[in-house]
Amino acid sequence: MEPLSLILLTTVAPLAAFTLAILLLMQQPRLAQIVVIGGGTLSLAGAALLLFQGPMAPLRYLWFTSGDMQLRFGFLFDGISLMFGVAVALITLCVMVYSLGYMGHDPSKTRYFAMLALFEWAMLSFVYAVDLLQSFIFWELVGLASFFLIGFWYEKPSATAAAKKAFLMTRVGDVGLFIGVLLVLQVAGHFDIPGLLAADTGLVAQAKPAVLTMITLLIFVGIVGKSAQFPLHTWLPDAMEGPTPVSALLHSATMVAAGVYLMARLHPLFMGSETTLGVILVIASITALLAATMAMVATDIKKVLAYSSISQLGFMLLGLAAGSLFAGVFHLITHALFKALLFLCSGLFIHHFESNDLAQIGRRGGRRMRFATAGLLVGGAALAGIPPLGGFFSKEEIFAALGQDGVTIYSIVALLAAFLTAYYTFRMIFLVTRPAHMEQPAPEDHAHGHGRAEPWSMALPVLLLTVGAAIAGFWGSAIASGLGIGAAHHSLASMAPAVLVVIAGVLLAWMDFGRQSAARVGFIARIPALEKLFNNGWYVDAFYDAVVVRTTMLIATILHAVENKLFDGSFDRLGFSVLGIGAGTTRLQNGWVQFYAGWTVILIGVAAAYIGMGG
Amino acid sequence: MEQAVQYLFVGLVLIGGGMAALSRHVLYNIIGLGISLFGLAGLFLQLGSPFVAAMQLLIYLGGITVAIVFAMMLSIAMTLDPPPRTPVKTGFAAIAALTFGVGLHGLISTATFATAPPAPADAWAVAHIGSALLERYNLVFETLSVVLLLAIIGAILIARPDRTGKVA
Amino acid sequence: MNLESFLLLSLVLFSLGLFAVLAHRNLIAVLIGVELMMNAASLNLMAFNRFSVTDPVTGQVFVLIIIGLAAAEVAIFLSIILNLYRTRRTIDAEQLTELKG
Numbered sequence: 001m002e003p004l005s006l007i008l009l010t011t012v013a014p015l016a017a018f019t020l021a022i023l024l025l026m027q028q029p030r031l032a033q034i035v036v037i038g039g040g041t042l043s044l045a046g047a048a049l050l051l052f053q054g055p056m057a058p059l060r061y062l063w064f065t066s067g068d069m070q071l072r073f074g075f076l077f078d079g080i081s082l083m084f085g086v087a088v089a090l091i092t093l094c095v096m097v098y099s100l101g102y103m104g105h106d107p108s109k110t111r112y113f114a115m116l117a118l119f120e121w122a123m124l125s126f127v128y129a130v131d132l133l134q135s136f137i138f139w140e141l142v143g144l145a146s147f148f149l150i151g152f153w154y155e156k157p158s159a160t161a162a163a164k165k166a167f168l169m170t171r172v173g174d175v176g177l178f179i180g181v182l183l184v185l186q187v188a189g190h191f192d193i194p195g196l197l198a199a200d201t202g203l204v205a206q207a208k209p210a211v212l213t214m215i216t217l218l219i220f221v222g223i224v225g226k227s228a229q230f231p232l233h234t235w236l237p238d239a240m241e242g243p244t245p246v247s248a249l250l251h252s253a254t255m256v257a258a259g260v261y262l263m264a265r266l267h268p269l270f271m272g273s274e275t276t277l278g279v280i281l282v283i284a285s286i287t288a289l290l291a292a293t294m295a296m297v298a299t300d301i302k303k304v305l306a307y308s309s310i311s312q313l314g315f316m317l318l319g320l321a322a323g324s325l326f327a328g329v330f331h332l333i334t335h336a337l338f339k340a341l342l343f344l345c346s347g348l349f350i351h352h353f354e355s356n357d358l359a360q361i362g363r364r365g366g367r368r369m370r371f372a373t374a375g376l377l378v379g380g381a382a383l384a385g386i387p388p389l390g391g392f393f394s395k396e397e398i399f400a401a402l403g404q405d406g407v408t409i410y411s412i413v414a415l416l417a418a419f420l421t422a423y424y425t426f427r428m429i430f431l432v433t434r435p436a437h438m439e440q441p442a443p444e445d446h447a448h449g450h451g452r453a454e455p456w457s458m459a460l461p462v463l464l465l466t467v468g469a470a471i472a473g474f475w476g477s478a479i480a481s482g483l484g485i486g487a488a489h490h491s492l493a494s495m496a497p498a499v500l501v502v503i504a505g506v507l508l509a510w511m512d513f514g515r516q517s518a519a520r521v522g523f524i525a526r527i528p529a530l531e532k533l534f535n536n537g538w539y540v541d542a543f544y545d546a547v548v549v550r551t552t553m554l555i556a557t558i559l560h561a562v563e564n565k566l567f568d569g570s571f572d573r574l575g576f577s578v579l580g581i582g583a584g585t586t587r588l589q590n591g592w593v594q595f596y597a598g599w600t601v602i603l604i605g606v607a608a609a610y611i612g613m614g615g
Numbered sequence: 616m617e618q619a620v621q622y623l624f625v626g627l628v629l630i631g632g633g634m635a636a637l638s639r640h641v642l643y644n645i646i647g648l649g650i651s652l653f654g655l656a657g658l659f660l661q662l663g664s665p666f667v668a669a670m671q672l673l674i675y676l677g678g679i680t681v682a683i684v685f686a687m688m689l690s691i692a693m694t695l696d697p698p699p700r701t702p703v704k705t706g707f708a709a710i711a712a713l714t715f716g717v718g719l720h721g722l723i724s725t726a727t728f729a730t731a732p733p734a735p736a737d738a739w740a741v742a743h744i745g746s747a748l749l750e751r752y753n754l755v756f757e758t759l760s761v762v763l764l765l766a767i768i769g770a771i772l773i774a775r776p777d778r779t780g781k782v783a
Numbered sequence: 784m785n786l787e788s789f790l791l792l793s794l795v796l797f798s799l800g801l802f803a804v805l806a807h808r809n810l811i812a813v814l815i816g817v818e819l820m821m822n823a824a825s826l827n828l829m830a831f832n833r834f835s836v837t838d839p840v841t842g843q844v845f846v847l848i849i850i851g852l853a854a855a856e857v858a859i860f861l862s863i864i865l866n867l868y869r870t871r872r873t874i875d876a877e878q879l880t881e882l883k884g
Contacts, residue, residue, distance in 0.1 A: 003715065030673055154725045182680035204722070229741075289853055326721065365690045393659045440826065462809060590880065591879075591880025591881065592704075592876070592877060593876065594704070594708070594804065594805045594806075594813075594877075595704075595707070595878075597804065598707055598708060598711040598805045599804070601711045601712070601714070601715045601801060602710070602715070604715060604718070605711070605714035605715035605716070605717065605718030605719065606714065606718060607718070608715070608718035608719045608721065608722045609714075610718075610724035612718065612719075612720075612721030612723075612724070612725045612726075613725075614725065616793045621784060623828070625784075628792065628796060629792070629795065629796075632799040632800070632819055633799060633813050634794045634797070635800075635803060635816070635819055636799035636800065636802050636815075636816060636819065637799075637802075637803075638794075639801055641809055641815075641822050641872075643808075643878050644811070644812045644815045645811075645815065647815075648815045648818055650873060651796070651819065651822065651853040652818075652822065655820060655822050655825070655826060658826065658829075659826075659829055659846075661847045662830065662832075662876070663827065663833060664843050664846075666843065666871075667829065667843050667846050667847060669852055670825075670846075670847060671825075671850065674851075674854060675850060675853070677855060678858045679818065679854060679865050679883070682857055682858070682861060683814065683815070683856070683857065683861065685861075686811060686861040686864055686865060687811050689813070689865060689868075690864060690865060690874055692870040692871075698879065700806070700808075704805075704806060704877075706881060707805070708801075708802050708805030708806035709802060709803055709806070711801070711802075711811065712798045712799075712801040712802040712805065713798070715797075715798060715801055716794055716795070716797075716798035716801075717809070717850075719794055719797075720791070720794060723787065723790050723791070724787075728786055728831075728835050730834065730835055731835050731836055731837045732833065732837065738839040738842075739839050743839065744840055744843055744844065744847075747840040747841075747844055748844060748847075751840075752844050754804050755848060759784050759848055759851045760857055762852065763851060763854065763855050765837070765855075766854075766855035766856070766858050766859050767855075767858060769858075769859055769862070770858040770859050770861070770862035773859070773862040773863055773865075774862035774865045774866055775867050776869070
């Protein structure tokens with residue numbers, strides 16, 4: 001088939017589903033679900049067929065011309081976008097099907113499904129964008145759709161607060177990104193991504209090194225915001241206020257991955273600036289470590305996954321910044337699969353037990369839920385990096401990329417973070433599956449109104465993703481060839497450190513949480529200061545609260561006072577003085593006609609006298 | 616002799632005017648108005664216009680004054696005690712009237728007026744007025760009659776009781 | 784008597800009428816003041832016609848018209864007074880203050 005019709009199928013189908021659902025089907029949730037899932041299926045089919053056809057020449061259409069600048073709209077079909085597009089469409093479809101069960105009782109599910117479709121359209125259009133400005137537009141639309149989804153339960157104040165926080169914090173990064181995009185226009189004169197990336201005529205050749213550093217740093221600011229990197233990471237844990245399928249969608253393959261995807265997209269530009277790469281390495285390693293420590297102490301299953309998302313995004317950026325496009329993209333895709341799986345599994349637990357607490361889920365019999373437990377095990381093992389699952393190979397690639405110039409501080413940090421990852425993942429698994437004691441399921445649990453604990457609409461996507469996460473590790477060479485890179489084979493010896501830290505992490509988790517006599521308390525509890533630090537997320541939010549929020553409030557208070565006292569006050573005084581003059585002159589209008597007439601007569605007399613005197 | 620008659624009329628005008636303006640009793644006001652109008656009619660006669668003087672007596676003295684008396688009787692204002700005067704208001708009215716009078720007097724005393732040649736003896740005859748009213752001032756004359764008609768209709772409309780039959 | 788003395792007389796009469804209009808509380812007395820002022824104007828016109836205008840008829844016609852208009856005015860004024868008296872039981876100018884600000 002024509003690439004144009006395929007890409008239109010991929011991107012327009014969700015948009016059409018969204019439009020239909022939001023405009024016509026508000027009253028028919030059943031039909032709306034069918035339409036949206038149909039749109040998602042068509043989209044996945046289009047993306048899969050595109051991937052099947054392999055990389056093609058991009059399509060470009062003139063949007064408008066302004067002076068010398070031509071703005072184009074179009075689609076780019078290279079390895080990155082084709083593979084990532086399929087991942088996005090697949091996971092979105094899984095989430096949609098899963099939501100049939102998860103959101104089945106929600107009164108406004110039409111809005112929910114419509115927003116999912118809107119999100120898919122924005123994300124896919126972003127992925128396939130050929131023009132940097134087009135990318136930016138859809139990047140913002142992704143942010144908007146995620147705002148709607150995170151704040152879906154808008155009657156919960158915490159959900160609206162989280163949605164606002166996510167929107168505002170990503171906006172902070174987007175300002176940087178927008179300035180970067182404008183700088184690109186100034187230097188290159190166009191937004192065409194393949195043109196910008198071209199080795200001989202692209203931006204790297206055109207721009208002075210300082211300007212290139214500037215541009216890439218500014219774009220990286222946008223990535224920091226979107227991919228929840230330190231120090232703008234705090235919106236992501238709060239965004240767990242959204243429905244769990246939304247978390248699965250946003251925090252695995254799409255919203256947060258958009259930042260990493262943008263960096264992969266513009267990878268040659270970033271490779272052109274040593275300074276930027278250094279900054280990214282520092283930020284990403286801080287993020288990977290910091291988020292892992294926070295995940296160690298979180299008791300909310302979704303919080304654990306949220307922090308692990310932040311940490312894994314740091315890993316991807318580490319891989320990309322270390323110079324390996326393959327490592328970053330590989331981890332992006334495997335992470336998309338296993339993290340979506342983990343979120344959907346946690347959704348099964350939460351849906352059934354109506355609790356987010358790890359220990360409580362375990363006590364009330366989490367491991368009796370077969371699909372969820374299987375998914376949790378496979379996804380967790382993939383996240384921890386147990387060979388031969390997805391996460392192991394992709395992380396291995398990152399370590400290899402980091403270690404190609406010998407052992408650096410970054411590879412040590414990455415190993416430490418991987419150790420912590422294994423630890424907190426298995427802490428989660430053990431807490432759910434090996435509780436100290438289990439309550440017998442109360443009879444009324446069945447009459448709870450949910451019917452089956454794991455309805456097929458929810459179990460099927462979990463099953464699919466379980467298989468996907470299990471085998472994703474073997475797609476490495478396919479992905480590498482898709483990117484046009486030969487997959488490097490690593491010796492067993494070079495894999496040893498990664499395997500060792502993972503085993504160490506799992507063992508420690510077993511000691512702390514798994515064995516029968518374990519205390520079910522993390523080793524970190526023995527250092528209360530650290531535990532407190534981790535529990536409070538390294539006080540980043542507190543810092544924002546103390547510095548940014550307070551300062552803003554102070555400025556706002558001052559401005560408010562200025563506005564109230566100075567502007568409002570002076571206008572008030574003007575108004576009041578007019579009123580006073582009015583009140584004074586009203587007294588002249590005492591209603592006596594004779595009084596008025598008398599004044600008139602006096603005036604005429606005075607005028608006559610004035611004329612008479614020859615004035 | 617003629618001079619004396621003239622001063623008599625002037626005196627009547629002033630005395631009547633003073634009574635009309637200054638007395639607190641409405642009846643005295645009306646009587647004063649009548650005296651003043653009578654004096655004015657005399658002055659018109661002196662000025663050589665017997666027709667206008669006759670009209671003054673007929674319409675003003677005979678019609679308007681009597682109408683005012685009727686209205687006064689209808690509104691029983693006469694039987695009421697004369698309302699007390701407030702000194703502030705009276706003083707204000709006096710100041711206003713005086714200011715006007717003095718101001719205009721200043722205007723009159725400094726102005727110079729044209730003098731016309733003496734008119735022929737028969738110039739003030741009634742026949743001239745009649746022909747002027749029917750020829751030169753025909754439109755004004757007719758308009759006046761329309762105005763009078765409308766005034767009468769309006770007066771009836773305003774003065775009669777409400778259509779609902781409610782008599783206040 | 785010359786023009787100036789007639790004008791002076793007319794001015795005095797007018798000022799008296801003015802005072803009556805401004806000072807009296809009874810609306811009928813106010814009406815009488817208005818009549819005085821009109822008559823002062825009539826006297827003025829007659830005097831001007833006699834002493835400084837060649838055409839002898841204009842002033843007289845003017846005065847006749849004033850008399851006619853005065854009749855109309857009195858009719859309306861009196862009917863208004865009657866109406867006021869019927870609806871408000873008063874013809875006191877100081878109590879008719881609906882337009883008070």
